Each structure stands twice: as structure tokens, then as C-alpha cells.
Amino acid sequence: MEYAHYSRPDSKRPVDEDHPVGAILSSKKANEALTRNRELTTVLVKNLPKSYNQNKVYKYFKDCGSITHVDVADSLMKSFRFARIEFARYDGALAAITKTHKTIGHNEILVSHLADCTLWITNFPPNYTQRDIKDLFKDINIVVLSIRLPSLRYNKNRRFAYIDVTSKEDAYNSVEKLNELEIEGYKLVIKVSNPLEKSKRTDSATLEGREILVRNLNTELLDENILSDSFKQFGCIEKINIPAGQKEQSFNNCCAFIIFEEKDSAEKALQMNKTLLHDREISVSLADKKPFLERNEVKRLLSSRNSKELETLVCLFPLSDKVSPSLIRQFLQEEKSVNTNEIKKVLLVSDFNGAIILFRNGRLAAKMLMILNRSQFQGKTIRSGTITDMKRYHNNERNHNMKGSKSSHINLIQNRPTSQKKENTPNKQEQMSNDDFRKMFLGERKKPSSCSQ
Structure with a gap:
């Protein structure tokens, strides 16, 4: 975070x-x-x-x-x-x-x-919406002016908000009453926002080049002790992170993240790249600044031709870049009665303003494809479809917006001469006088009589 x-x-x-x-x-x-x-x-x-x-x-x-x-x-x-x-x-x-x-x-x-009235809050439950956050303050009789959430485009795990209240006193009362309040197993952190203070970012190790990514591990090597013994020779290890779910899904190409206390240690550890660890060749590189695993999985799905896999997924679009996977899961469970065990994974696809939902089986995916289309989510109508549908919708919207912004004023200018020409074009009916109409009408009346003769 x-x-x-x-x-x-x-x-x-x-x-x-x-x-x-x-x-x-x-x-x-x-x-x-x-x-x-x-x-x-x-x-x-x-x-x-x-x-x-x-x-x-x-x-x-x-x-x-x-x-x-x-x-x-x-x-x-x-x-x-x-x-x-x-x-x-x-x-x-x-x-x-x-x-x-x-x-x-x-x-x-x-x-x-509006001075000293801005609060920073984090570590609220992942499924919390703006309304839930607002209700926290309502319960302690504090008026909330605005809530600003971060974009999740490059990091879906960002979970914090800026909140403006109406007075300095309300801001400090909020900190006193809500800081360290436990909600659904999460302990709130709330502070009066101060740009001059600094707190170390949780992704600082990645930004500072102190974190490495070890890939091509089998499930037996997903052990902190084994990894620590193999890499501690390069320097003091601060932390080892092993992404969850790899053992359960029996991945044969697992990975782990190792954070060193010093940047030099991480650079030295790169010499382990393409070496054997317990008779298995591993890959070692500096950790990417963006979530590596999820980004690669999204890329793979976007270009996948595996029909069995594609049958188990549903795309939701368009979505705000502030919508988290937890909110989508909550929506499916509470609004569409989907069991949490039936949802395999929710992946954000920021490039197409959407999300990919992987279900446990294709039958449920086909059912949800119809149920979710034109649903109301956070006050907006969303669509459901395949990856192709999501791409097509995004491209059509983008092209429509580009044409609208570029040609709206041009069309007005181009249309003006046309309308002027129409106005200047002689209109035969307008040039005809009442006598002309009378002659035309009488002439038509006379024709039958002449024929009768």
C-alpha cells in the first residue's frame, strides 16, 4: 500500500x-x-x-x-x-x-x-466504498465535504483516501475517534494530511532497486528458509514475499520476491540468474515497478486463443480506474448472488477501462455474461462481454471522442455556407403570387370540363 x-x-x-x-x-x-x-x-x-x-x-x-x-x-x-x-x-x-x-x-x-481540514485514511477494508467511508464519519457527527480515492491503473493494491471535513477541530476529532479503530479485522490509520511530513512507501524497495524477483521455482522451493539460505550470502535480507495461491494451483513455474537492506546486495544477487537451485535452473532479475505477475497474466489473456480458458471469463466495461477487484467481487456476491468460491480471479484491465473475471467453469461464465450486461454498478450502466467485445467498445468510444473533439467546431463552420446556400436558393413556391395560385387552381378545375366536352 x-x-x-x-x-x-x-x-x-x-x-x-x-x-x-x-x-x-x-x-x-x-x-x-x-x-x-x-x-x-x-x-x-x-x-x-x-x-x-x-x-x-x-x-x-x-x-x-x-x-x-x-x-x-x-x-x-x-x-x-x-x-x-x-x-x-x-x-x-x-x-x-x-x-x-x-x-x-x-x-x-x-x-x-480550506486549511488543516484534509485527512488521510488507509487500511480500511478492501471492499469499502466512498459511501462506507462517509458513514464512518457520519457516525461520529462529522460532515464530509469530499472523498478522493487514488487511481488503481498501475497498482490495484493502493487503498487510501483523502477526506475533507469542515473544520480543523473536526479533523483532529476524527483522528482521535477513528485512528486504530478495528473494522472487519483491519485497523484504520487516519492522520491530518501534511505534505511536509514523509512516510516510507511500501514499494520503496522496488523503487530503490533493493528487491529481486526469483522465477522458475517449483513448489518445493517456495520456502523462506531455502530461499534465505541461498541468497543471504549477498547481504542482509529484509523480507521474503511469496505470492499466495501458487502451491494450491500446483504451478511448476513459481516465483518469489526477496528484499535486501542494501541496493548493492540486490545487484550482487543477480549473479544467481540462470544458475541451479536444488537442481533447477532459476531466473533472477530486479523486481519490476509495476505488479509483474498480474500484468503478464492480463497480457496473456488479451492475446489468448485457448477456447476453454476464454469460455470461463467475462469482461466488465467501462469501469473507473478507481474500482478495485474487491469491489467487483462484492458486487458479484451481493448483487448477483455469486458464491465467492465460484470466482477464480478478478483482473483489472486499465488499458481498456475494464476488468476480466475468471470463473471456475464455463457454464457459470455463460450465465453471468447475460446477467451482468446492462447492470447498474456504482450508479452507472456497465456492459459484459468477451475480450473482443471489451476491446471493440473501448476503441469505438475512443474514436468517437476523438472525432467529436476535433470536428465539432469544424462541422459548424462547414455547415454554415451550406445553410446559407439553401437560403439563397430560389424557392419556386415562395416566388408564386396569389394570382398564380388562382390561375393554377382554376386551370386544374377547367381541365375535366374540357375533357367532358
């Missing part, structure tokens, strides 16, 4: 507690840096009328500057509303603050920087 509530030191600057913005206005460079900091481009609006929604808030503050996002939340007693407005630039937030004490209807609003 990645402790991503901290940014690079050069992207954040110290902020004075009493004067959160004035202390860093001393130079032009500092002022330019402020335009990129969410903490200083976001304002909190209090005491809005109950009728004010996101659209009304946007219209009222749009003259202050470019608005990136608006969130609206009811107060605990539902007597008024809060709004969280994120501007594209710092000066937009400053302009918004000038509207404080103005009256909207019968309500005098208060506008201020």
Missing part, C-alpha cells in the same frame, strides 16, 4: 499556522508555486441556503476564476449547506474569499481557505 498523502518536498512549502497564505507571498516564484497547490486553491463556503446545489454554487463563484471542482454537503441539522470549491489558480481562491459576509437570500455566507 502506498503512503501517497505525502508529496515531494519541492512541491510543497511550509505554511504559517496563523497566516496560511501570507507567509509565502514573499517572491514571484513562491506565488507561482501557490497556483499548483490544492491546499491553497480551495475554499470552504459556510451557511449557504439549503436550495444551493453544485450548479448554483458554480454560477455564483465563476466570476472569481476558473473552477476545477465543486462539492456540496448538508450541515448536520440540514439547516444550511457547505461548499468546497477548488480553483485552478490561487488568485481564484483569493477572489472567492472577498465574497465572505455577502448575503444569499436570507443567509450571510462565510468564505475561507
